[in-house]
């Protein structure tokens with residue numbers, strides 16, 4: 001699905017010395033590279049505070065801890081996402097409230113959020129799925145009206161922008177009260193191990209979170225709150241700092257690949273290509289609304305699983321993200337859920353298929369992938 005070796009070959013002249021520097025100065029934990037990367041990412045995103053941590057799951061958990069959410073508080077999130085989002089809600093003994101998503105852009109359904117709000121609701125976690133933002137303007141309005149926190153799960157959309165109705169833009173992860181991201185190797189900004197970060201414009205929250213990531217310490221050996229040990233190590237920061245200047249060109253490479261996929265599938269009614277829901281509504285040359293962490297098709301009227309097998313038989317990797325709705329997972333089932341409230345997710349899990357999407361995809365590969373799919377569709 002990704003070509004990390006190809007990407008590394010293109011940047012190894014920068015990455016290798018950056019890693020070497022950490023090894024030479026032996027500041028493996030909280031070294032200057034972590035600080036440099038943090039500052040550079042703050043500048044890139046236009047956010048006041050980036051707090052690096054060990055991975056994207058920790059980032060979500062720490063964001064929720066920082067907001068002071070308490071057991072029993074209800075947290076609304078999408079039924080159609082990676083399990084990490086709901087996992088940390090449950091782990092903190094908060095109550096996950098899963099809601100349906102939109103059929104067109106796969107992001108959390110605004111009307112479903114409104115319907116799910118109760119007096120116990122304390123937060124909404126929109127997940128910017130597959131590389132584009134949820135409808136943040138509507139979500140922030142709901143949050144304001146009901147006095148809720150908004151925690152953006154930005155693991156899949158770093159570098160994307162959200163376009164407001166008035167045309168202004170903001171980077172994904174800088175709109176809610178706090179956001180999390182993941183630097184898992186296959187993410188749009190991936191390191192060579194695990195990594196993550198929390199973003200916020202709130203000075204007090206940033207201070208609280210900086211203590212939480214470091215055993216609840218604000219002063220050495222003074223543990224004021226219950227914290228965790230969640231650090232981005234300096235070698236990962238060295239990789240990320242070397243890759244950050246390439247993030248926009250990486251997004252462009254993904255968008256170009258998406259455009260070529262879209263073009264090849266034009267006119268095939270069984271294949272629904274992804275839409276860009278914010279801003280310009282299509283993948284265009286100036287668009288940074290969708291950074292295509294995944295390129296996900298919906299397959300209508302033909303056997304999606306047979307197509308996946310066919311692709312694998314032709315040495316083409318593909319992914320089903322996600323095959324089971326979270327509300328049907330053993331760990332997150334809840335008697336309160338009504339199947340009628342998950343019509344879209346229940347359908348999407350049968351139709352979606354993600355194609356290889358990365359910065360190194362070339363025309364020959366795209367032609368081979370699309371021709372193999374079209375041949376299968378044509379029978």
Ligand SMILES: Cc1ncc(COP(=O)(O)O)c(C=O)c1O
Nearest residue numbers: 055056057082084155182183184
């Ligand atoms: C939407 C979403 N949230 C959270 C995570 C968790 O990130 P990590 O694997 O770095 O813990 C992921 C990672 O795949 C993700 O896709």
